[in-house]
Amino acid sequence: MFWFFLSLAIVSEVTGTTCMKLSAGFTRLLPSVAMAIFYCISLTSLTFALKKIDVSVAYAIWSGVGTALIAIIGIFWFREPANIFKILSLALIIFGVIGLNLSGGTH
Template identity: 65%
Template sequence: MQYWIILAGAIVLEVCGTVSMKFSEGFSRLLPSVLMFIFYGASFAALAIALKKIDVSVAYAIWSGLGTALIFAIGIFFFKESVSALKVLSLLLILTGVVGLKLSGAGH
């Protein structure tokens, strides 16, 4: 269970890194640019720890899939990005793949 919590932390850190990237405005703003590297570095470190007990295929799918879903929601609600049926369907396909990998029964 501890490694799943670490993976959840890695996801949150990755999302913070991506939001910082948006705020960095192409590396033209110093603080968000520095924070982006800190958040991504911490995310990769946490992901590496989680990989000690979680299969890499499952952990990476969850890390990237849930990160994508969270950034999708943040983009819509905070950055006023457009949403379409195709975008939602595409996200659901990603999440279906993540669930499928998790349910495949692969154990570490």
């Protein structure tokens, strides 16, 4: 159940960050309100996940997977440039998250 909360926190954070981009600097109401809602869901879910998952592991996974997903969304949806350095950096983030999961981050 705690991994579900961490997954929900990641998806909500990524959705909130996407809404942040869509809000155009708070000039569009709906994406601005959605951003606040999704960040509240994300932080609440992360808090529940921390009841069982070590904070070092949970936060690294939350921020790492969120960063990787936002970079992928930026490349494919917002047409941000991609180069080999960006792709390799994303791969390193993913390998880091896998390593943290293998380290046994629950108590």
